[in-house]
Amino acid sequence: MKTHIQAINKRLLSLRQALFLFVFFAAATAQAQTKDPMVERILKEANENSQLKMLAHELMDGIGPRLVGTPQMKKAHDWAVAKYQSWGIPARNEKWGEWRGWERGTSHIDMLQPWVKSLEGTQLAWNPSTKSKGVTAEVITLPEVTDSVAFQRWLPSVKGKIVLISMPQATGRPDYNWQEFATKESFDKMKAERTAQTEAWREKMRRIGYNSRELPVALEKAGAVGIVASYWSNGFGVNKIFSAYTKKIPTVDLSLEDYGLLYRLAESGRAPKININTQSKELGVVPAFNTIAEIKGSEKPNEYVILSAHFDSWDGATGATDNGTGTIVMMEAMRILKEVYPNPKRTILVGHWGSEEQGLNGSRAFVADHPEIVNNVQAVFNQDNGTGRVVNISGQGFLHAYDYLGRWLSKVPADIRQHIETSFPGTPGGGGSDYASFVAAGAPAFSLSSLNWSYFNYTWHTNRDTYDKIVFDDVRNNVILTAILAYMASEDPEKSSREKIVMPVNPRTGQQTNWPEQRQPTRRGGLD
Structure with missing residues (x-):
């Protein structure tokens, strides 16, 4: 019995000590977090x-x-x-360089045949303006060719045409929508078909012999009167909008839905015709700034x-x-x-x-x-x-x-x-x-x-x-x-340390990696 009481007393002492430590550290923490x-x-x-x-x-x-x-x-x-x-x-604006001056205007893209519809799309950045009435032409797709030589033989056929240059999407629904509503079998089937389509498109572009930057330029030189792309961003209603590579003809990005419509019509021989009317202004060389303010x-x-x-x-x-x-x-x-x-x-x-x-x-x-x-x-x-x-x-x-x-x-x-x-x-x-x-x-x-x-x-x-x-x-x-x-x-009374870590070894090369190199800015952009 005595041993049992002693054990209880020891546990009570431990609890009192634990409580004391808890109160002590709580007070210390509260003191450390005194409101500033x-x-x-x-x-x-x-x-x-x-x-x-x-x-x-x-x-x-x-x-x-x-x-x-x-x-x-x-x-x-x-x-x-x-x-x-x-x-x-x-505050001040501090000039650091110069850039190609350009101002966006309106974009009107309309399907005229086989039926009439205003299409959702926009001109890409730094693209030249069309004439006031725009450009109207038949829309065509890129061909299936055996190699780049065959594509060069095909190129003259783009003269007077508007060319679709992006892969049509297998589905306009993002994956989370499929996950919520599709059966597993249907979702897996769609993903497999999409993967196969994407690989086939990459192989097609490899055989054509141009990358995404070079192709619009080649089509422009061959006499195309317009370029249509669609950079879907894998969500309902969203496309990414970047810059154009053509110098004289319009390049526009269309929504997934309208791009797919044109692509299917062109592939089935319906010869869709569209009008592209994009207005913009060239403003010459303009200064580029940072805004700096100081307390x-x-x-x-x-x-x-x-x-x-x-x-x-x-x-x-x-x-x-x-x-x-x-x-x-x-x-x-x-x-x-x-x-x-x-x-x-x-x-x-x-x-x-x-x-x-x-x-x-x-x-x-x-x-x-x-x-x-x-x-x-x-x-x-x-x-x-x-x-x-x-x-x-x-x-x-x-x-x-x-x-x-x-x-x-x-x-x-x-x-x-x-x-x-x-x-x-x-x-x-x-x-x-x-x-x-x-x-x-x-x-x-x-x-x-x-x-x-x-x-x-x-x-x-x-x-x-x-x-x-x-x-x-x-x-x-x-x-x-x-x-x-x-x-x-x-x-802070102390100056922050700039001491760097020892950079790790790249497991692929066996060489030590380097701290990122300081790079110089482009101070004259879009002017070449």
Whole structure:
């Protein structure tokens, strides 16, 4: 009995000790998480006086797409400078290069035979204008040939014709729709047929002897009067819209549905005829800019925290999630910081980069032109990939990134921080968005990577990347995260370490991989 009582007492003592330790660590944790007045002010301003919807409306709806070299791109730069100045933040447009000036007009694509229908499509970027009445011609498909010699013999037959150059899709339903409603046997059958069709098309293009960039040029030289493509983005109603390769004849992208209609009619011998009327303007050589704004540091003005987002977009839609959301995140974060933290220890600089879509050109130019800034970067925070809340941050191969990013993230509210997975030290990003321009130069730069929200299928470079796709709760989440990280990075008494990891050995080659190489921007685009 005595032994039993002693055992109970020992268990009670252990429980009391455990309770003491729990209370002790809870108190320590609470003390560590004592509310920071500056963080509280950031939260209050972001939640109670958000300007996000106004900024999004003015940029996406009011100005529209921001293709480099267009008047809308310049209008956006000027708008941003004026907006920053209205908030008391000095801002400027900084020229870094020149680009082919071009302005999109209207696109009208109509089927005239065998029956009349207006088709859903648009002219590709930097394509020349048609005459006022457009061009009307029969539509034909690419032939089945044995080799490139046979294709060259066929080429003269395109004279006076409009040529369909994309593979028709096996289905207009995305896979998730099949998964929800089809039988397994039907779904598997469709996928097998689609795979076989795709492989057959690739083999057909191999025999033709031209890649996707070369083929439109060859058809134009052979006398075709128009090119029709369809770059389906694997979702209902979405196509990706990029640039044209033809110099004199129209190149248009059609919806999956209308492209498939034309293709089936042409293949069955119905000789469909369409009219393409695309209006655009050539504007010569125009300057290309970055927009830069700064809140000057009070103690270490020559050290920099950089907020980063590319400003340009493709122009199939208004570039709302690529990268309108990243743009307004950085603008709103700067507005809030100016309001509640007007005298940062380090200079907080925001860069809205031009021509990211053609190869990170604006940020690469800034890195090349401003070594005095890049060499004194405390941190770069870049946001690009869509409207969703940030869910991933990598250390980008900086060996001690955990130490300082961990300190800075500790002040972020738990309801935001809990969604974020981190990977340290990570590996350096060689491309993808503008943070990579800084990483290549050895500056600690981090991608605030977002939740997907079907980004790659539905909004990335598509004709549906519009204001209505923005999830403003998630964007406000990212504003708060960015503003707090900028504040913490500015206040940190320590300079962030730039020590890099030892790069791993490539298992395929047996050679050690290299840190990404700093690349020079294209400073004269589309002018050759």
